[in-house]
Amino acid sequence: MTNKKRINVTKTFMPSQDEYQQILKTSWNKNWITNRGELVVELEQKIKKKYDLKEIILTTNGTLPLQIAIKALEIKGEIITTPFSYVATTSSIVWEGCTPVFVDIEPDYFTIDPTKIEKKITSKTTAIIATHVFGNPCDVELIEMIAKKHKLKVIYDAAHCYGVSYKDQSLFNYGDVSTCSFHATKIFHTGEGGALFTKNKEIFNKLYYHHNFGHNGPNKFHGLGINAKMSELQAAMGLTILPYFDNLLTKKKQLYKLYLERLEGNLIFQRIREGTIYNYSYFPVVFSNESQLLKVEKSLNKENIFPRRYFYPSLNKLPYVKEVSVPISESLSSRIMCLPLYFDLTKEDVFIICDIINKNNN
Numbered sequence: 001m002t003n004k005k006r007i008n009v010t011k012t013f014m015p016s017q018d019e020y021q022q023i024l025k026t027s028w029n030k031n032w033i034t035n036r037g038e039l040v041v042e043l044e045q046k047i048k049k050k051y052d053l054k055e056i057i058l059t060t061n062g063t064l065p066l067q068i069a070i071k072a073l074e075i076k077g078e079i080i081t082t083p084f085s086y087v088a089t090t091s092s093i094v095w096e097g098c099t100p101v102f103v104d105i106e107p108d109y110f111t112i113d114p115t116k117i118e119k120k121i122t123s124k125t126t127a128i129i130a131t132h133v134f135g136n137p138c139d140v141e142l143i144e145m146i147a148k149k150h151k152l153k154v155i156y157d158a159a160h161c162y163g164v165s166y167k168d169q170s171l172f173n174y175g176d177v178s179t180c181s182f183h184a185t186k187i188f189h190t191g192e193g194g195a196l197f198t199k200n201k202e203i204f205n206k207l208y209y210h211h212n213f214g215h216n217g218p219n220k221f222h223g224l225g226i227n228a229k230m231s232e233l234q235a236a237m238g239l240t241i242l243p244y245f246d247n248l249l250t251k252k253k254q255l256y257k258l259y260l261e262r263l264e265g266n267l268i269f270q271r272i273r274e275g276t277i278y279n280y281s282y283f284p285v286v287f288s289n290e291s292q293l294l295k296v297e298k299s300l301n302k303e304n305i306f307p308r309r310y311f312y313p314s315l316n317k318l319p320y321v322k323e324v325s326v327p328i329s330e331s332l333s334s335r336i337m338c339l340p341l342y343f344d345l346t347k348e349d350v351f352i353i354c355d356i357i358n359k360n361n362n
C-alpha cells in the first residue's frame with residue numbers, strides 16, 4: 001500500500017464558511033468585534049453550561065492564561081513543574097520571573113509523579129504547575145493533598161483537556177486555576193484562543209482584571225494587568241464549531257480504537273487514568289528506543305505521513321533553565337511520537353500508517 005496525499009499529525013477542523021458568516025453577523029450589525037461582545041459572552045455561557053463549570057474567562061490564546069494565573073495567585077520563587085509538556089508550561093514560569101523545579105513523571109500516565117514532589121519542596125516553593133498530558137488527568141488527589149500540607153497553589157495546564165471529565169466532573173474543575181488552549185491544532189478551537197477556569201469567585205475577579213489591563217471601570221484600576229481578551233472573530237469560530245464537537249470526538253475515538261487494535265503488541269501506549277472520560281485528542285506511541293522511532297518516522301515521511309515528536313525535548317533541556325536529571329521524562333521524550341489523528345482521517349489511512357509502523361518497527 002502506498003500513500004499519495006499528505007497526512008499531518010493533525011488537521012484543523014474548518015466549519016462551513018456560511019455558518020461562520022451567519023454567526024459573525026451579530027458582530028457586524030453591532031459594530032462590535034472585541035471587548036467582551038455578545039459572541040464571547042455566548043461562548044462562555046455555552047461552555048460553562050455544557051461542562052457544569054463555575055467560572056470561565058475566554059482568552060486570546062492558551063499561554064497568557066498560565067502567566068495570568070501565576071500573577072493572580074501571587075506565585076513567587078520556585079514552582080514545582082513537569083518536564084514533559086509543551087514549552088509554554090515552562091516558559092510561562094520563567095517569563096513570570098519564577099524558577100521551574102522539575103519533578104519526573106509517572107512512566108505509564110506521563111503526568112508529574114506526585115510521590116517525587118515533596119523531596120523538591122524548599123522554603124522558596126510556592127506552587128505546583130502540572131500538565132494533564134494529552135488530556136490524561138494528573139494524580140489530582142495526591143497533588144491536592146501535598147499542596148494543602150505545604151500551602152502551595154495548584155495550576156493545571158489543561159490545554160489538551162476540552163471535553164475530558166474525571167470522577168464525574170470536568171477536569172477544568174481541579175486546581176486553584178485551570179487553563180485551556182483553543183489553538184487551531186487542539187480538539188476544540190477558535191483559531192487562536194484559550195480559557196481560564198476557577199471555582200473561586202475571589203480568584204476569578206483577580207484573573208478577570210488581570211486579563212483586561214487591570215481595569216476597574218473605564219477610568220479606574222484594580223492593579224496591574226495585561227491584554228488577553230478573546231475577540232468576537234475568535235468566539236464566532238468557537239460558536240460555529242461547538243455543535244460539531246461531539247461528532248468530532250466520536251470520530252476520533254473510533255480511529256483511536258482502530259490504532260490500538262492494529263498496533264497492539266508492537267508499541268507502548270499511554271495509560272489513561274481510571275475514572276476518566278477521555279477526549280481522544282492525541283494518539284501517542286512509545287518505541288523501545290530513539291533509533292527505532294527515527295527509523296519508523298523516516299519510513300512514514302517517505303509515504304508523505306508526518307507524525308510529530310510530542311513532546312521533545314524534555315523541558316529540563318531548555319537553554320534557559322537549570323539542567324537537572326529527570327530520567328523518565330528524558331527517556332520518554334526521546335522515544336515518543338503522536339500519530340496522525342483528526343476528524344476526516346479515514347480507516348484506510350490508519351491501516352496504511354499501522355502497516356508501515358508494524359513493518360519497520362523491528
Ligand SMILES: *Cc1c(COP(=O)(O)O)cnc(C)c1O
Nearest residue numbers: 061062063086088159181182183
Ligand atoms: C498548546 C499548548 C499550550 C499553549 O497554548 P496556545 O494556545 O498555543 O498558546 C500550553 N500548554 C500545552 C500543554 C499545550 O499543548
